[in-house]
Amino acid sequence: MTHKILVLPGDGIGPEITAQASRILAACQARGLDAEVEEALVGGSAYDVHGDPLPAETLEKAKAARGILLGAVGGPKWDKIEDLTKRPEKGLLGLRKHLGLFGNLRPALLYPQLAEASSLKPEVVSGLDIMIVRELTGGIYFGQPRGIEARDGQRVGFNTYIYSESEIERIGRVAFEMAQKRGKRLCSVDKANVLEVTILWREVMERLAPEYPDVELSHMYVDNAAMQLVRAPKQFDVMVTGNMFGDILSDAAAMLTGSIGMLPSASLNESGQGMYEPCHGSAPDIAGQGVANPLATILSVAMMLRYSLAEPALAERIEAAVGKVLDDGLRTADIASSGKRTVSTREMGDAVLAAFESL
Numbered sequence: 001m002t003h004k005i006l007v008l009p010g011d012g013i014g015p016e017i018t019a020q021a022s023r024i025l026a027a028c029q030a031r032g033l034d035a036e037v038e039e040a041l042v043g044g045s046a047y048d049v050h051g052d053p054l055p056a057e058t059l060e061k062a063k064a065a066r067g068i069l070l071g072a073v074g075g076p077k078w079d080k081i082e083d084l085t086k087r088p089e090k091g092l093l094g095l096r097k098h099l100g101l102f103g104n105l106r107p108a109l110l111y112p113q114l115a116e117a118s119s120l121k122p123e124v125v126s127g128l129d130i131m132i133v134r135e136l137t138g139g140i141y142f143g144q145p146r147g148i149e150a151r152d153g154q155r156v157g158f159n160t161y162i163y164s165e166s167e168i169e170r171i172g173r174v175a176f177e178m179a180q181k182r183g184k185r186l187c188s189v190d191k192a193n194v195l196e197v198t199i200l201w202r203e204v205m206e207r208l209a210p211e212y213p214d215v216e217l218s219h220m221y222v223d224n225a226a227m228q229l230v231r232a233p234k235q236f237d238v239m240v241t242g243n244m245f246g247d248i249l250s251d252a253a254a255m256l257t258g259s260i261g262m263l264p265s266a267s268l269n270e271s272g273q274g275m276y277e278p279c280h281g282s283a284p285d286i287a288g289q290g291v292a293n294p295l296a297t298i299l300s301v302a303m304m305l306r307y308s309l310a311e312p313a314l315a316e317r318i319e320a321a322v323g324k325v326l327d328d329g330l331r332t333a334d335i336a337s338s339g340k341r342t343v344s345t346r347e348m349g350d351a352v353l354a355a356f357e358s359l
């Protein structure tokens with residue numbers, strides 16, 4: 001069966017990093033991956049052409065694709081758009097919502113070669129392998145009502161943090177099943193000492209636990225979880241949390257692996273259709289300079305092969321190629337260290353491609 005794959009480069013460094021990932025995808029096609037690859041516009045670049053960060057044509061192509069590879073969206077150029085529904089980030093949130101991509105997997109895995117690149121001591125992070133399972137289509141990023149309006153002579157801003165039992169149960173099952181395949185420990189992160197929505201979250205996680213007797217479930221408040229991630233991150237195996245807490249904690253976890261440029265992600269729906277993207281944003285501060293780290297995006301291709309395209313051998317080949325390039329001492333600026341060779345985005349892509357072919 002021919003898989004449809006849609007590449008959405010987006011904004012900022014998005015086109016630079018997806019260009020390198022697309023070369024790896026083409027190498028996979030040459031090695032037997034049966035896929036048709038198309039590109040489309042999303043985010044600010046789509047707004048500039050169509051006045052819409054998620055044009056109907058892009059959404060249709062995304063619905064038809066088994067796997068979507070997205071670079072990143074957003075940037076200062078579009079931050080002044082008054083209609084919030086037209087901001088680039090809405091293109092990304094719209095894709096997640098329309099496709100029902102509720103299950104976000106963010107693996108914080110430290111390549112041993114990068115132990116020195118982490119801002120934490122090597123002994124704190126060496127061997128790190130955490131899977132953050134983040135709910136992606138609910139919570140405060142989507143809750144209604146929301147807005148900014150005048151009340152009592154001044155403006156107030158408000159959002160709604162809401163989860164239904166079925167939404168919590170659905171992401172809970174993804175996390176329990178993930179823990180079963182890994183170290184069998186699941187930490188659910190909430191703020192149940194303050195927020196009713198997460199009191200319910202905790203109750204649902206507890207209710208599910210007996211169905212997964214081989215998994216040890218624990219709970220942690222999000223403020224403590226942020227602290228524990230930097231104090232002793234190896235205590236975690238799988239973490240499950242809501243949309244906003246997961247967004248924040250996964251950026252923190254990214255730094256444990258050396259750089260946010262190393263963290264890939266998968267966003268999956270019930271049918272295994274997925275969108276794959278680095279966890280970072282469009283990095284406007286370095287866009288256009290050819291220095292961005294493309295490895296999170298390349299590793300996102302590996303996740304696509306594993307989770308949506310049933311090609312685990314190709315996924316492992318990409319991951320091994322990244323390992324080889326790091327062994328060979330190549331580093332983009334964000335993971336540079338003394339004695340290693342600092343390379344551009346393109347040179348890193350060249351090296352991963354060469355390693356992929358040589359393995």
Ligand SMILES: NC(=O)C1=CN([C@@H]2O[C@H](COP(=O)(O)OP(=O)(O)OC[C@H]3O[C@@H](n4cnc5c(N)ncnc54)[C@H](O)[C@@H]3O)[C@@H](O)[C@H]2O)C=CC1
Binds near residue numbers: 071092283285286
């Ligand atoms: N998934 C997405 O498309 C996301 C989009 N954004 C958007 O991106 C824009 C910038 O947001 P920021 O808060 O600055 O977050 P960011 O993740 O884009 O950048 C934060 C810092 O990390 C660095 N960085 C990020 N990716 C890198 C890479 N691959 N290689 C080397 N360094 C890298 C940047 O240079 C910057 O110093 C905003 O418009 C934001 O809304 C933010 C997060 C996710």
Ligand SMILES: CC(C)CC(=O)C(=O)O
Binds near residue numbers: 089092247279
């Ligand atoms: C537009 C944001 C919600 C994207 C983001 O920061 C993320 O998903 O990590």
Ligand SMILES: [Mg+2]
Binds near residue numbers: 247248251279
């Ligand atoms: Mg984020």
